[in-house]
Amino acid sequence: MRSTVAQKLLRKIHYSIFFGAVLFFFVSLFLPCLSQSGELPKLRKYISNGGYALSTNGKTLFSKNLTTPFIPASTLKLVTSLAALEILGPDHFFSTYIYRDTQGTLYVKGSGDPFLVSEKIRTIARLVAEKGVTEINNIILDDTAFALEHPITDGSINSSNPYDVGCTALGVNFNTVPLKVLQHAKVESPESQTPYLRIMGQIGKSLNSGYHRVNVDAFPRQSELANNLLYFGQLFQILLEEQGIVVKGTIKQGVVPQETELVIQYTAEETTGDLVKSCLLSSNNFMANQLYLAIGVKQYGSPATWEKSQKAMAAFVHNTLGLRNQQITMVEGSGLSMKNRITPEALLVVLEQFKPYASLLPVKYGVVMKSGTLRKSGVFCYAGLIHRGKDTRCFVILLNQKQNNRDKILNVLYHQL
Known part of the structure; x- marks a missing residue:
């Protein structure tokens, strides 16, 4: 009987050695699959x-x-x-501010809204009209909320590509201009929400026929204003005129004077x-x-x-x-x-x-x-x-x-x- 017990014990030892060897074999195959860093x-x-x-x-x-x-x-x-x-x-909002002085000058002060598009400028123009404004002498654009050390980010070459645009406190349509160049260099706006602007015609002269969306600042200046501000100003003026507001004078860059009346604080819907x-x-x-x-x-x-x-x-x-x-x-x-x-x-x-x-x-x-x-x-x-x-x-x-x-x-x- 003792012999039988010994035989069973020996058999268990043999099985343990056998399965241990098998386990070691498969583990040894698997270990090289993972380095110390867990690399595959x-x-x-x-x-x-x-x-x-x-x-x-x-x-x-x-x-x-x-x-x-x-x-x-x-x-x-x-x-x-x-x-x-x-x-x-997550619930922060950006605002754009409209001021008006006693001489009838309208000031627009931006705060860097990343999504200030044509539709919003049209809404702002409508709100100005609803305030009873019927005539404006000048439009002053205040972009002093930004004081950037350089106009574009490192990595950008200020090409006409939309991804190369610079940042601004008062930029519209992501600082990109949509336009359609037809035969004989005739230029149209391809978007219903954005009317044709003079700056489109100037930029379109250097482009081939077809649809384009370009970085507005990649082209030569059309005035003393940077192109992004000129673009904003021309768009705002036309949309004000759509509301029946007479716009006289010029579009300029400037700073809102202290104690100038705030007419509208337009707060974007996007959080x-x-x-x-x-x-x-x-x-x-x-x-x-x-x-x-x-x-x-x-x-x-x-x-x-x-x-x-x-x-x-x-x-x-x-x-x-x-x-x-x-x-x-x-x-x-x-x-x-x-x-x-x-x-x-x-x-x-x-x-x-x-x-x-x-x-x-x-x-x-x-x-x-x-x-x-x-x-x-x-x-x-x-x-x-x-x-x-x-x-x-x-x-x-x-x-x-x-x-x-x-x-x-x-x-x-x-x-x-």
Whole structure:
């Protein structure tokens, strides 16, 4: 009987050794699949200079170059948007102010509304008429709410492309002009909400036939005013005249004198949340930087400057996100600058904080995410959220290389269980 018990014990030992050996064999096969950084070997062939990360509940599952800073392109708009929602508040509104003096001069003072479009200028003109104004001697445009150290962001070459527009306290239609050039250089406005303006005709002379939407400041000045202010002034004048208001005199740049009567405070309907959603969906550089500048004003007062916003964002990164400034470097808020940097690790933190605002993110390939592209510079990025049942995973792909393999990397990350 003792022999039988011994045999059974020996048999159990043999089985244990056997299954232990089998387990060791499979573990030894699996271990090379994950390096110490959690790297997925199948993604190595897609990355020559870049990083990625996938996390759940704040825990990183897989990553490569997790702490290496990369140029983020428009995925940086996630940082700007989060800061705007947290600092300005999701229900913040922008206003534009209309004043009138005793000589019949009308003043327009902007505060940097990122979404001041033709339809709103038409509404303001109607409100002026409803105040009983029938005649205006001059229109003075006050853009002193911004005092920018340079007119355009680093990374912009002030081309005619809409994404190259500069920021201003009093910009209309994102500082872009729509126009249609016909044969013999005849120019029309292709949009019913924006009437034909003289500045359209001047700009259209240098363009080929067809539909265009261009950066208004990329063309030679038509007067002493910067083109963006001339554009605003001409649009406002025509829409005032549509209301039966006689406009005399000229359009000038100036400052609202103290104690001048406030006629209208026009407050936009869009909240910060609305603006963020629109900005992320269209990847609008102008809107992103208008929000970025508003953050600086909120923290350090008017007028807006790049320096104030850089300081405000650095404080937000450190105090709210708990990150070192070396992990996120922001010289502007759109992602257009080649000096911007962010690590995959830092962008994961941003995404975790962004979860309450996930409905504001665009959807691509059925995934909630923001893309970022600087094609000529070899920057191809994704950052967003993957929903797995009740679990939400954050992912980041930052490629600074010629090969745009972000879709292939996303496909692999998406199917990780």
